[in-house]
Amino acid sequence: MFKKGSKLFSIFNNKCPQCQEGDFLVSRPYNLVKAGEIHERCPVCNLRYAKEPGFYYGAMYVAYALAVALFVTLWTSFNLFFKGTSIGWQIGTILVATLVLTPYIYALSKIIWANMFITYDKDARDQKQKSNHL
Numbered sequence: 001m002f003k004k005g006s007k008l009f010s011i012f013n014n015k016c017p018q019c020q021e022g023d024f025l026v027s028r029p030y031n032l033v034k035a036g037e038i039h040e041r042c043p044v045c046n047l048r049y050a051k052e053p054g055f056y057y058g059a060m061y062v063a064y065a066l067a068v069a070l071f072v073t074l075w076t077s078f079n080l081f082f083k084g085t086s087i088g089w090q091i092g093t094i095l096v097a098t099l100v101l102t103p104y105i106y107a108l109s110k111i112i113w114a115n116m117f118i119t120y121d122k123d124a125r126d127q128k129q130k131s132n133h134l
């Protein structure tokens with residue numbers, strides 16, 4: 001869907017932000033026990049995903065932005081396409097959607113956050129192979 005080398009490729013395919021080949025998250029978000037858990041290092045290029053302790057606290061801002069975007073999208077579509085919906089139904093639907101999507105938002109926020117700081121390097125994979133031979 002997205003071209004390799006773009007940040008969206010890494011985000012939507014759950015790939016390492018640097019080499020875009022190794023997996024980023026340990027599992028898919030709906031495995032609730034491991035939701036949002038990330039590998040310590042990229043299995044392909046050996047990049048350390050957490051640049052420093054607490055690095056992923058900043059992902060909270062991204063998660064917040066995603067939640068607000070979800071809220072605004074739902075609210076707008078109620079007011080444009082389902083005008084007769086009662087306020088109770090609107091709030092209920094938004095709450096349920098937010099709850100259901102929380103593991104996904106949590107995981108997505110981490111990989112987006114990582115992509116804000118780590119850039120794609122098409123040679124990353126080869127560099128690791130070289131360093132393994134030293």
Ligand SMILES: [Zn+2]
Binds near residue numbers: 017018020022043
């Ligand atoms: Zn990598």
